Amino acid sequence: MRVMAQIAMVMNLDKCIGCHTCSVTCKQAWTNRGGVEYVWFNNVETRPGQGYPRRYEDQETWKGGWELNKRGRLRLKAGGRLSKLAHIFSNPQLPAIGDYYEPWTYEYANLLDAPLGDDVPVARPRSLLSGKPMKIEWSANWDDDLGGVNEHGALDPMVAKVREQAAEKVRFEFEQTFMFYLPRICEHCLNPSCVASCPSGAMYKRQEDGIVLVDQDQCRGWRMCVTGCPYKKVYFNHRTGKAEKCTLCYPRLEVGLPTVCSETCVGRLRYLGVMLYDADKVLEAASAPEDTDLYEAQLGVFLDPEDPVVRREAERAGIAQDWIAAARRSPVHALISRHRVALPLHPEYRTMPMVWYIPPLSPVVEALTETGFDGEDTGNLFGAIDTLRIPLEYLAELFTAGDTAPVRASLEKLAAMRGAMRPGLLAGGTSGPAPVDEDIARSVGMSGEEMYALYRLLALAKYEERYVIPTAAVGDARRLEESVLPDECSLDYAGGPGMIGSGPYGEGSGAAPPVSVENFHVLRDRQSADAPADPGRSRVNLLNWDGRGHPAGLFPRRTDGTGTTDRTDGMKGTGAAPRPPRNAHDADDEEQR
Amino acid sequence: MSIADSLLWTAMPYVTIVLLVGGIVWRYRYDKFGWTTRSSQLYESRLLRIASPLFHYGILFVLAGHLVGLFVPDSWTSALGVSETAYHYLSLTTGTLAGLATVAGIALLIYRRRTNGPVFLATTRNDKLMYVVLLAAILTGMTAKLTHAGGHGYDYRGTIAPWLRSVFTLTPDYARMHGVPTAYRIHIVIGFLLIALVPYTRLIHMFSAPVQYLFRPYIVYRSRERGQLGTRSERPGWERVP
Structure with a gap:
């Protein structure tokens, strides 16, 4: 057993209202620069829809991810090492800018500078690539809210797959009743095919937290990672000639803050936490013979932090105590492994993705309500989950490589949760936790306690419960906080709590108190004092005066x-x-x- | 032989080597971020798909031909039983084929760069200078070879090659260059100019040929080094106080 830790994310799709706040704040934080105008580290897709870039899920065209060769061993779908080097002068499977969209701006100056005339001046769109006026025909979420679905709907590769299996008759039912949003970021996979595709070795997975990054100094712009990533979440900066990708906001995570997309999520649908996994099992799990086995195989890679053996091994592997503690409190681990309501996105790409999704029950509830039944009643919902075959099959194509059983199990748990919690919550009056209908909970194989925990996590969880993020290397934190700090106890500065009396050479001896400590106290004194300045101290810190x-x-x-x-x-x-x-x-x- | 001549055939190679090696070191130390192919495939890939491999494979073969022609002495090939005539025809045919592929490739690439809006807009002055010198080197080389193709051809292995080898043994024998046809001389000068330009243009990407990809494990893990705060070491001149 080789324990490694990974920061993972779970998104509860039922709560996504498709507001794109995550995309916009992410763009403002990371990609509001020249060369990455078309780059969306986070994007929100309407499903059914083509996604971004268009039809990225069609791996027969784009050749992303891994596949099994004849001997059942993993190989890169776009070709192995020799093939990569042979095609290095022109990558045959690179999406062109048209598959994303041509970025543009508007001639705003024309609105002010146009000479006096009969016509109202207009701001024409102008391409940011060629500088020429252009006709806008596509962009990152052109098919938002099923826009143009009667024309483009069939282009969704997952729709095509469902249609292959179900008859043509499902079409209208499908398109009339079914829609949900799918926010996507980089999956920070356990078996990242982008990293494997990089000829320069510039892409890497961080050992401490599993974040996949591009070393900008080492990237030589060979573009193989763009092809290698089946989710098309590595982008090519056309100005710098380097690959860029979602960083999981590592500068924020390192200090214990959630990613920008999570922080600003209006629906509070994102959960961040630590997953412990067995690195020795990853390859074997990713080589599972059947695509539909991959979901279970990946669950088998994850380790239970409640298991003392796992914790001991984790400690031996050098994982810090607070990371192990965080793994035990991890909401992500609870949703993925304990309650098994979260599912991976496209496990059939065999990259072992680490951003998981709770499938949306709302389309089912809505469809049920429209038919005049009580859309929240558990019995009705169970029936509807089975009858509304198409949503189920579509979700299965997304999350379990076509196997509907795990999706049904997850949806049934969500439905049961609504049913089990509703009577108690509606009755109201009692203080403390709402009572749970144990019978309904048992019908999906959960105890009342587990059901309440799931309800709490999905419905009530506050900031600290949704984002359980240990800071980067707390063991190193002292060195991080101040580089001038000497290698001794941080309280041992002159006059500090760790110093009894003055040093052997009197008051003036010893190192200066760290600036941050001093500033912290002085600032707090000043901010909380009734008087404008500090009477008690004989030393004056001019920086703070x-x-x-x-x-x-x-x-x-x-x-x-x-x-x-x-x-x-x-x-x-x-x-x-x-x-x-x-x-x-x-x-x-x-x-x- | 004039002073200009002797300067050209003794000083020039060393100046070029200094510029090349110094430039690579400088680039590696101070401009790793700029060290890239700056691919324009995202803008246009239909023409690139043909032109780029044509040019690159062509020029790699041309490079190999130069290395063999200049650094493998006459005596070695004769020892292998390759006659002067056979060698000449071999070098003429393969060299010309590779040269033609290179010329066709670069012609198509330049056409693409000029006619495709986004690609042209992404072309810097540095790129234009590089293209002029690169094209000149290729064309003068082709001219020199083809204008001296008759009979046994020009035997550069008796003049240019020993001179170049003498440069590397630090005993530059510029007298060897006496009587070398003008076309070859021009090609050599432009060639050295091109070599000197390599580290200062996008041609630097030739030194990052990813051969190590064949030997490394697929998945790369990196760990923050102890004593290093960021994901990479500090930039030169910005080291922290120890």
């Missing part, structure tokens, strides 16, 4: 005898030079006289 008041020791003593007048600034005790030092009482007495 707000310019108000006369802190002790900052100015030379006055000699003109007027003394201090501003009582509130904490000048008590300094006084004017001729008078002897005195306390506040004396001053009051004197003025009263």
